[in-house]
Amino acid sequence: MTSQYLFVFAQAHAEFRIPELLSIAELYSISIQFGVEDLSKLDVSRPFMVLGLDSEEDARKLARRCILIKSVHDFWASGSTYEELHDCTRRNQHLWQKYVKDTSFKFRVDAHNHSIPQRRQRDVMESFDYMNFLGEINMKAAEIELCVYEECMYTYPDKHGTTRHKLEGDGQFIAVYFGKLIEEGTARPLLTKFDVKKRSYFGNTSMEAEISLLMANQTLASPGKLVYDPFIGTGSMAYTTAYFGAYVYGSDIDGRQMRGKGSTPGILRAASQYGVAERIMDLCTFDVTRNPWRCGEMFDAIITDPPYGVRAGAKRLGRKKPFDDQPYIPPTKPYELSALAVDLVCLARYMLKPGGRLVFFLPTVNEDYAEIDIHSLLCDGMEIVANSLQDFGSWGRRLITVKKTTAEKFPPPTFDTVPASADATAAFDTPQHIPAHKDFREKYFQGFKKEDADKPEASPVGNVAGSLAALRILGDVTPNEQTTVLDRSL
Structure with missing residues (x-):
C-alpha cells in the first residue's frame, strides 16, 4: 500500500532534484x-x-543516497493556514494515534525563507495539544520527532543600504506541513567530505563536490560497476563514483593532469585520502579519438566533464596545418566542443553495456538554446534520460544523462565528427539555428555578444575579469587558492 512522505530539499540545483530522485529510485527499484x-x-x-512510496524503507534509502534531500518525513497534514493544518491533522488521526500513549517525543518548528521567533514556535507547538500525547518530552533522545515546516511566500522589498530584520515576513506563508521525521539526509555531509579545498590534490578545473556527487548518482554508481572517465583531469568524479562502490578507469590526453608532482600520481593520493584508492583501476594517457580500446560494451557508465576551452582548451592529436612539419611528437590541434560532444556520444554507444549511462556537462548560451541542440547529439540506440541546467545568467552548463537502449553491437566510432542523425544535420546546417554550445569558447570570451561586422571583436582580456566569479563557481577555488592550482605548479 502506498503511503505519503514529505521530502524537504536543499535550496540548491533545483532542476537536478527530479533526475536524481528518479536515478536513485531506478538503482534501488x-x-x-x-x-x-x-x-x-x-x-x-x-x-x-x-x-507516494511503497514503504518507509524506500524513503530511508532515498534520504541516505540523494545529495539534495535534507530530510524525509511521514506526511500527516498540510494546509494554507494553521486552521486548515489542524483540521487535516484531526482527520488523519489514524496516522499518529499509535504514538499517543507511551512514545517519547519532541517538536521542531522550522521555516523556509524566514525565521520564526521563539515565542511563536512555542505557540505553534502548544496548538497541537489536542493530540494528547502522553509520552515523555525528551529533547535529546526522543523516540519520534514531530516537525512543522512553514513555506514562506513573503517577497522582501528592495531596501538597498538597509538591514532587513530577521523576523520580517514572519507568519506569511504559502503552506504549512506537519509530519514525523523518518530520516535526515545523511548524504548531505558528503559535501564536506569531498570539499575541493580540503583535497590533497586538485586543479583549476576540478569539479565542486556537490556536482560531482550528483553526477555519480546519475551514473547509478554502486558496488561492482565499472565506470570510465575519458577526460579525467584531476579526478573529481572518480572519487565520488568510487566512494559509492564503483571501480573507475580514467584517461586523459595530458598525463600531467593525472600525475601532478611526486612519485605517486596525484589522483591516487587524493583517492587514498577518501579511502577509495583500491577502486581506481588504472590511469592512462591517450587521445580519446585515437584510443586503444579493441572491444566495446565494457563499462556500466561513462562520466566526464569535457574540456570546453574556458579554463583548459580541448585538444586532440593531429596537425593544425596539413603540411606543418613539427619537430616534436605528437602534435595536437583544437577540438571544437560541438564535434567533441557528438564524438563522446558515439564513443559511449560503443563502450557502454546495454542499459549503461553517459553523464556529462555541456555548456550552452542560454539565449540560443533549443531542445534540438541536445537531440542533435544522439545516435541510434542512445536516448536522453535527463537534461538539467545549472544557470549562470547569460550561459549555463547542462548535465546531460544519456542511456544506451539497444543491445545491438556497433563498430568502433571513426570520430569523423559527422552529425549522428538527421536532426543533427539540420541543427548544424540550418542557417536559422546554430547549436547553443557550438564555438562556446569564442562566445564566452566575447561576452556572448551577437556578431557585428561593423565592430571589432571583444578582447578576451577584457572579459576574463568579468567571468572570474563564474570560474570560481565552476572550479570551487578562491583567488588565493588559484595560486596553488595544478597548472601553476607544473
Missing part, C-alpha cells in the same frame, strides 16, 4: 508516485514535495 503524469509540470523551485 523504488516506485515513486509524484501525483502528476507530466513531471515537467512539477514546481521544483519549492523545497517541499509530497511523494
